[in-house]
Amino acid sequence: MLDDTAAIPLSALDGEATQAVIDRPVDPLTIRALVDNAAQPISPFWPLRSFIACNPLSGFESLSFDEAIQHGQAWFNAQGYPSRAVGQAALRENKIGQRPLRHTVETQVRSLSATLTVHGRTLKTVDITHAFLISAPINASTSNTPDINSVSKTQCLQETLAADLERLTIKWIAAFLDEGQAVWSMPNRELGFYRAWKSLVAFDDHLLRLLDDQVRQQLAKLPDKPERAIADNLQALSIPADQQEDYLARHLTALPGWTGFIKWRSSQKNHIWQARYPISLTDFLAVRLTIERCLVEAAACRAQADTTPITRLLTQPSKAASQPLVSADERTAFHRVIGRLAGLAESDLAMLSSTEQEQMEALLRAILAVEGRIWLEAWEETFRASLLHEIAGNVSTLAIDSERARPAAQLVFCIDVRSEPFRRQLESLGAYETLGFAGFFGIPVHYTPFGTADGVASCPVLLQPKHWVTEIPKADQQSQADRHLKGLSLTKSLKTLLVSLKQNLAAPFALVETAGGVFGLLMAARTLAPLALHRFQQAIKALIIPPVALQTTIALPASLNDVADVPEHSQACGHITGLSADEQVFYAEASLRMMGLVNNFGALVVLCGHGGMTVNNPYAAGLDCGACGGNHGGPNARIMASVYNDRRVRAVLRERGIDIPDDTVFLAAEHNTTTDEVAIYNSADAPVSHAEHLNRLKADLETVRQKTCAERCQKFGQFGLSDQDARAHAQHRALDWAQVRPEWGLARNGAFIVGPRTLTQSMNLDSRCFLHSYDWQVDPQGKALEIILTAPLVVAEWINTQYYFSTVDNVHYGSGSKITHNVTGKIGVMQGNASDLMTGLPQQSLTVREGELYHEPLRLMAVVYAPLSRVAEIIARNTILRHFFDNGWVALTVIDPSSGRMLRYRKGKVWEDFLDDKSGDTGEHPAKKSSLTSESHEDLQAMLGVQPSTTANHPTSVS
């Protein structure tokens, strides 16, 4: 129990509500649980160096998508659906089809009255809604910001207090969370955030100036424990027990970026900064509530008022939570639509009865309430139906050809949407097979590059690293390695010296005098000739830090009976490095089965990790591999290639039915997603007999690079470039220090396809689909599919929702324009010098220009080529999938291999048959519903009332 004798201002202890608080004993564990509950709306935010995509409404995924949107509006004042301007623009560009729009309108207004009678004429609600949506004004303000003249003094006081509270909180939290950017760091951080703040608050002139003497004195008597401080403040501010959780949540959601980062950091026990300077949301609230209490009490003293009404104002629900207003322009447009449909003149409309006018107003409000949903679902339906129709054409060609020719090479890419154009171009050049698999290649490692002290967790954030792997020089490279390390040390010293000179009080003047010219030239070169400068820097770097041939430490030491048995590199990183023989076999088998690569291996199998290339870009990690925790995927490729090439591993795999031919060589490579260069790491591992294959592959990779660059240049509005020029343009973007958009990243993602490549090989998916290879025939238990749906699909959903929400409300869910970004603490960006930490994607990653979207904000659709019964079983036993599919976060279509049927999942285990009516417009999909609960496929067939079909090109109708 906490010390209940701590001082509580008597002025605040009036009223029944306060008494209820006082009566309740304060337990630190209960306070912590209260804080944890209050933090539910907050999504964790990873620091910029990994920039992991996350659904900003992940705390509400157990609710329906629509309910979550409403919570987002209530907590963050954020919009959750595409705006009218965005919807109408998509309609004009045919991204939303007319028929899907009509169909969605019919669905959404079904709950409303079917007709509206005006002046004796009966109009269909569907017609009114449809006509209104396509003609409503896009600039109509629906903001319900109150008229300035109606703002009371109390509201002014509220806004002043809130502004002071935000600024003070941000100042302290930014100082504490700094991870090496600040020249003068905050003292006493080792005490934890609350205690460090408590020890320094007496020097906070900004706060002290706002307080009177009586309140100032309280700052010297603050309790030692943050839980106690929270309890005291809840009492002092008279927050009733049943409202405390909501009250704390209001404080946490006031700065969701900062609190999201604290939520992430406090869960990272091994994070070096957290271990050194601990912080929790309890600390944050203890500080924030104390500042708030001081401000409120000072304001109350000045106004000679009770604190309660001021506190109520500070924590009242946001204005946006109330019903939106209807603008005059919207009302006029709506009346015009009614007049046109009913054939009435404006004079007739002016004479409508009050009842008719009320009915019209009610209908307008009802339409506005579902408008965003209509735009979204019509847009999704247009995209999804088009994609499914195209896939349907390939379903019949999927009969497995057991006699298929041995490919020249197989290349395994990440499931990332950016792999698709490269794969498509490569496949068009010859007998290449490509596969998609999570870019960490199934091995959760902590990887330490040669010459660095700290490694990175190179695996999805859903996992903790299980193995430590370090990079060491090959046996014959010791002298080269020594030179390499010396070069690294020299470079580091020079950088440190330069930073010291820049930050020293007097040195900058001398620095500018002596080295200013050099820096000026470098800046000019960086601006005018970035490519030439890059080559020059690479040449200099090679001289100072000569390259060294490296290997990864994969095998565990033979014995660990003595400290002497532990290799030096293991001792250096503090962990036993490597994997046991059994572990290597486990990961090799699991990954091969998951991607369905169990036979017909080519002479070369290339594992392609990936990473982006950009300069002067705080969001650089956002272009790297999400499956590798926001790092480059090359190291994982190298580790797994070594495992696959191990003859002992192959021998065990052979016993388990995966026969990798002796002449098959696994190579590791990395795909640069900004320039489309593919660098192969271990070409030397290929025997002379494979030289011809390898040389041809390298030549083809260069050809593909140019073609893919030409394709990407068109997306940047660079038309008519030759392949060579396109290649140069892509490289220039990667090295341009003023470039806000080096590549489009994962923009426009919309589907996640699980199945053999032949399902989509003939299609141009335009970088819009995650592609995970899967062969249902080699996974009879469905375990591989379960892993795919519970891990890669989850990561894809995080990415998809981050793009979605950043697009529909860039201010609240995104991070605004890069132009005004201010990197803080090496952890994130603020807008200006004191804002919330901006968590989502910047505007430039989503839009071509102001008002013109590049990303299409659509929810993800998963398409799975596997037996329906198997998918249904997996959904039934995984809560996360039930949340995704039942709550509308992800749509699901299953293509049943035995029948060729395409079945779309609807909430409550209902499957709709997707049929192609060839009506000439996308999105028209007459469907019949069946409830499927049986576990066996035969039972499902029987329930559907159809016979299995083995050659169905298009699904047959359900009788």
Added chain:
Amino acid sequence: MTAQNISFHPMKRIEIIVKGEKESFVRDLLDQAEVSGYTLIRDIAGMGHHGFHEGRLLFNETASLVLFMAVGPQSIIQSIAEGLRPIFEKNSGVMFFSTVEVVRMDYFDR
């Protein structure tokens, strides 16, 4: 209570089953409660009010369930339960209590 020169001492045991994403919170809470130790079993499966929960998800440790088991004096176990109660008001999960007997009382009673 004695049996063949071994003394048994009554203690309370708490078993907590929560989602993997709450593992960090429960660990912190047990540390704060100053329990002398606990057992943690990850990746468990089972049936509950929210349907079946699958375990052994190879590449996702946050979606499956975890089981904590701690033994200590009644006061500590009770404070843990008090601290957890608000969590179960908003999240799925269960906790069980039972009386157990231990031999080395000092081992569990800090």
